[in-house]
Amino acid sequence: MAGRRLGPYRIGRLIGKGGKASVYRAIDTRSQTQVALKLLDLPARYAGADWQGARDRFLHEAKAAGHLRHPNIVQILDSGVQDGMAYIAMEYLGGQDLGAWCRPGHLLPLTLTLSIAARIGQALAFAHRQQVVHRDVKPANILYDRDSDTLKVTDFGIAHLGGSRSPASDAARTPGYMSPEQCAGTAVDLRSDLYSLGVTLYQMLTGVLPLVGESLAELERRIATEDAPDIRALNPNLPQPLAELVARLLDKQPDRRYQDGDDVAQDLYRLAAELGQQAAQDPFSDSGFGFAPTQIQAPDGAAPTPVRGGSAGAGVRSGGKPGKSP
Numbered sequence: 235m236a237g238r239r240l241g242p243y244r245i246g247r248l249i250g251k252g253g254k255a256s257v258y259r260a261i262d263t264r265s266q267t268q269v270a271l272k273l274l275d276l277p278a279r280y281a282g283a284d285w286q287g288a289r290d291r292f293l294h295e296a297k298a299a300g301h302l303r304h305p306n307i308v309q310i311l312d313s314g315v316q317d318g319m320a321y322i323a324m325e326y327l328g329g330q331d332l333g334a335w336c337r338p339g340h341l342l343p344l345t346l347t348l349s350i351a352a353r354i355g356q357a358l359a360f361a362h363r364q365q366v367v368h369r370d371v372k373p374a375n376i377l378y379d380r381d382s383d384t385l386k387v388t389d390f391g392i393a394h395l396g397g398s399r400s401p402a403s404d405a406a407r408t409p410g411y412m413s414p415e416q417c418a419g420t421a422v423d424l425r426s427d428l429y430s431l432g433v434t435l436y437q438m439l440t441g442v443l444p445l446v447g448e449s450l451a452e453l454e455r456r457i458a459t460e461d462a463p464d465i466r467a468l469n470p471n472l473p474q475p476l477a478e479l480v481a482r483l484l485d486k487q488p489d490r491r492y493q494d495g496d497d498v499a500q501d502l503y504r505l506a507a508e509l510g511q512q513a514a515q516d517p518f519s520d521s522g523f524g525f526a527p528t529q530i531q532a533p534d535g536a537a538p539t540p541v542r543g544g545s546a547g548a549g550v551r552s553g554g555k556p557g558k559s560p
């Protein structure tokens with residue numbers, strides 16, 4: 235694909251791969267600016283009319299996210315079909331997706347983790363106010379550039395626009411991050427995104443998913459019925475109020491969860507500020523929190539795959555059917 239031209243775009247190297255699309259670095263030859271070009275898998279991978287459905291679902295992302303302008307949401311620049319290929323052009327972001335920072339031994343410092351989760355909360359709150367529910371919040375869909383401390387939520391591919399039915403099938407979600415109501419197949423609203431934010435934060439703090447299963451069915455049963463272990467059981471150095479915050483995001487009952495991403499952000503920022511003060515007063519603290527992520531051992535298979543953007547089977551230990559399609 236590299237070197238090929240698609241409309242005004244000159245395609246460069248592959249930078250990421252998701253369930254149904256590949257993302258390339260590209261140059262917009264009109265402005266000589268760098269963009270990220272997301273290309274739907276080629277029609278050859280589909281049987282006849284299936285590609286049209288896939289294409290419509292793919293371009294739905296541009297519709298759902300295209301009008302969202304927020305510092306923590308990836309900006310969509312253009313979308314369309316050209317030479318039989320469906321594409322979405324977006325601002326190019328350096329760095330990596332958050333999956334890189336969710337593995338034992340690779341966790342980010344605590345206050346940075348809180349600030350990242352807060353920014354995701356703010357981005358979601360903004361989308362929610364525009365009636366957009368993301369529905370696939372997970373580390374692979376959040377891009378973070380540590381050098382510039384830039385964070386952006388991406389991949390509104392199965393987002394649900396208020397008042398209209400999403401064309402995405404239910405199978406398009408990622409098992410480990412699904413809310414109980416997503417597992418049950420009942421109606422989801424913005425609070426489902428906040429549950430998935432809870433899973434993401436849990437993983438950023440501990441390096442493991444809150445709940446895993448031997449099969450998709452078992453994982454879904456656990457998500458529906460079992461509370462996740464307290465984050466402090468995995469790392470006793472994590473502060474109690476943070477454990478409560480995470481548990482409130484992961485509440486099985488949407489009514490008892492946080493109801494607004496901005497509230498989550500506010501509490502996270504407050505906590506980060508308090509921890510910063512405590513650290514300044516404690517002459518024996520190094521990072522401030524005695525936080526030693528490398529001590530945490532992931533249960534077998536619970537760690538996300540290190541492949542950029544790949545987490546379709548996350549949460550299912552072995553041979554489980556990934557929840558992404560096609």
Ligand SMILES: Nc1ncnc2c1ncn2[C@@H]1O[C@H](COP(=O)(O)OP(=O)(O)O)[C@@H](O)[C@H]1O
Pocket residue numbers: 249250251252253254255256257270272308324325326327328330331374375377388389391542543544
């Ligand atoms: N704007 C971007 N800039 C840089 N990398 C990106 C950008 N968008 C996506 N990526 C990379 O490509 C991967 C897949 O993109 P994503 O939009 O999540 O596709 P999919 O819908 O197939 O999951 C991401 O996890 C990320 O690593």
Ligand SMILES: [Mg+2]
Pocket residue numbers: 252253374375389543
């Ligand atoms: Mg993705």
